[in-house]
Amino acid sequence: SAVISQKPSRDICQRGTSLTIQCQVDSQVTMMFWYRQQPGQSLTLIATANQGSEATYESGFVIDKFPISRPNLTFSTLTVSNMSPEDSSIYLCSVPITGNIMNTEAFFGQGTRLTVV
Amino acid sequence: GDSVTQMEGPVTLSEEAFLTINCTYTATGYPSLFWYVQYPGEGLQLLLKATKADDKGSNKGFEATYRKETTSFHLEKGSVQVSDSAVYFCALRTGRRALTFGSGTRLQVQP
Numbered sequence: 001s002a003v004i005s006q007k008p009s010r011d012i013c014q015r016g017t018s019l020t021i022q023c024q025v026d027s028q029v030t031m032m033f034w035y036r037q038q039p040g041q042s043l044t045l046i047a048t049a050n051q052g053s054e055a056t057y058e059s060g061f062v063i064d065k066f067p068i069s070r071p072n073l074t075f076s077t078l079t080v081s082n083m084s085p086e087d088s089s090i091y092l093c094s095v096p097i098t099g100n101i102m103n104t105e106a107f108f109g110q111g112t113r114l115t116v117v
Numbered sequence: 118g119d120s121v122t123q124m125e126g127p128v129t130l131s132e133e134a135f136l137t138i139n140c141t142y143t144a145t146g147y148p149s150l151f152w153y154v155q156y157p158g159e160g161l162q163l164l165l166k167a168t169k170a171d172d173k174g175s176n177k178g179f180e181a182t183y184r185k186e187t188t189s190f191h192l193e194k195g196s197v198q199v200s201d202s203a204v205y206f207c208a209l210r211t212g213r214r215a216l217t218f219g220s221g222t223r224l225q226v227q228p
Contacts, residue, residue, distance in 0.1 A: 042220045106215075110160040
């Protein structure tokens with residue numbers, strides 16, 4: 001298993017500002033994933049963050065809005081930029097834990113509950 | 118691309134009732150299949166998984182069987198408890214990709 005620590009756990013932010021969410025893992029992992037869970041909805045993948053390279057963004061998500069850093073194999077940050085109320089969501093980081101690659105499951109942080117007012 | 122379809126919720130049951138939450142998928146290749154659970158106010162937790170056809174995942178009285186012929190991975194429990202009230206997500210993963218989630222099904226168990 002893995003222990004994933006996300007900070008902050010929640011925040012209330014003013015529109016137009018930015019928030020940086022941190023994700024710390026207790027083991028080295030090649031890939032880290034960032035998801036968004038809008039109120040009452042499922043999880044949508046924002047981007048995949050690999051150490052030493054640019055993050056890969058899913059359709060509908062762009063680097064200017066959600067810049068990601070991945071400075072080492074245990075840490076990543078996601079910034080939600082120029083926030084609007086539509087960005088109010090839970091943001092989660094996730095890491096795959098490898099054994100046989102087809103058996104990999106994913107572990108999730110507790111999430112950051114963001115409310116934009 | 119990959120997708121997961123779950124039955125709409127909420128599902129409301131009485132304690133000790135039988136539970137089925139349907140999940141079907143489309144995927145390229147041979148996915149691994151998962152059920153995740155999100156209890157109120159908590160993070161997402163893996164409930165069970167299956168990695169190949171006919172595998173049965175089980176945990177905490179919940180079961181799901183990987184049915185390749187029907188591309189399904191239905192979640193079942195013989196006797197639900199109030200403590201099972203949560204949101205359940207079916208998910209799949211192919212290769213090195215991130216998980217693809219279904220829309221989630223909220224289960225409410227009444228005493």
